[in-house]
Amino acid sequence: MMDIPGSPTILVVDDEPRNLRLMEALLIPMGYRVQLVENGEAALELLEKISPDVILLDVMMPGMDGYEVARQVKSREKTRSVPIVMVTALREVTDRVKALEAGADDFLTKPVDKTELTARVRSLVKVKAYHDHMTNYQKELEAAVERRTRDLKMAMSRLEVAALDTVYRLSMAAEYKDEDTGAHIKRMSNYSAAVARRLGVGENTCTRILHAAPMHDVGKIGIPDRILLKPGKLTPEEWVIMKQHTTMGGRILEGANSPHLRLAEIIALTHHEKWDGSGYPRGLSGRKIPLVGQIVAISDVFDALTSRRPYKDPFSYEKSFAIIREGRGTHFAPHVVDAFFAVEKQIREIKEKYQDEDPSAFVALAGL
Incomplete structure (x- = not known):
């Protein structure tokens, strides 16, 4: 050649x-x-x-x-x-x-x-x-597209980390006046994700619930301290004002582009609805209550029962679990209560694990 x-x-x-x-x-x-x-x-x-x-x-x-x-x-x-x-x-x-x-x-x-x-x-x-x-x-061209896609994913990941950090701090601001609220939003968001996973909710949605649940009480920003921190029972007039934190939260989160914030809007509006229709703000009942609202409701109530509040000392596991069982079919959806007790071991582990007040722990919790 x-x-x-x-x-x-x-x-x-x-x-x-x-x-x-x-x-x-x-x-x-x-x-x-x-x-x-x-x-x-x-x-x-x-x-x-x-x-x-x-x-x-x-x-x-x-x-x-x-x-x-x-x-x-x-x-x-x-x-x-x-x-x-x-x-x-x-x-x-x-x-x-x-x-x-x-x-x-x-x-x-x-x-x-x-x-x-x-x-x-x-x-x-x-x-x-x-x-x-x-x-x-x-x-x-394919290599260039792959590089751009990779760069975009990295940028989106950084934005998501920043967004979740903002979400956590906004949630902390809403509940900062309560005792133990930093740990509360970490625990109840993890309870919610565990129950959702047991119910067969897709993993992506479970992750969004984990990130959105901390904003359930963001509307408390608009509730006066004299009502929010009152150690005794609220008067009927005060209770009317207190219940407005759900609609206030919905308005704060309304119209967001982020899927986490759209889910958080639903949670803020529906986590105080009850299975029998006696909840607020809309008196929804049964399957009319979005599943995510039902899940966050039981998680929020359980953590409130087992935590110290201005108006009460923490209840024991036994008493708290008994109250949840009593609420099956009235306060809480029966299938959500069943899922909650199916992951009771995880619930106890989460309760014991998240006792600190480190804001970075929530973002670390998301694996970011």
Whole structure:
């Protein structure tokens, strides 16, 4: 082979050494690199190592003929795009049709005319070059899209971390006046995710519940301290004002683009609704209460029962669990109560784990 760096490579396959030498003598002056092999098996073996721009293939060869070589070349992903020129003395139409069906792209008739050879090879070298260019362009485009997508995902991830941190701090601001509220929103959000998962809610939605549940009482920002922190029982007039934290929270979160905040709006509005319709603000009952509202309701009540509040000391596990059971079918959805007790071990673990007031713990909790 005559090696001309940077030049197109022509693979010549012929069982006649004189034909190989002739082709080499014709092609090298045209500026091509030439590879010569004497049979089809050797050609296929060489194609594992090189990627020619054109194959000049004799048809009538002992062993594997040109038709079979062409079929195998076109069946391989690596060589499928390489143009094949059948060099043959056969002139019958049926022979040429058979060659086309095997994968031939063009023909040269023996004895080969130099002018015809030049035209065929130059044309097909350009075809192969264009194909390679488009293939490389497609790969570069796909790589660029992949890079941009990866960069976008990283940017979105950073934005989500910032958004969740903001959410947590907004939730803390709403409940900052209560005792133990930092730990409260971490516990009740984890209770909610555990119950949702037990109910068969998809993992993405469970994660959103984990992030959205802390905003359940964001409307408390608008409740006066004299009512929010009152150690005794609220008067009917004060209770009317207190209940407004649900609709205030809904208005604060209304119209958000974030799926977490849209879910938080539903939670803020419905976590005080009761299964029997005696809850607020809308008096919804049964299945009319969104499932996420039902889930957060039981999580919020359980943590309130087991936590110290301005108006009460914490209840024991036994008393708190008993109150939840008593509320099955009245305050709480029966199937949600069942799911809650099915994960009782997790509930206890969460209660014991999240006792601190570190704001970063909530974001770390989300795995971010």
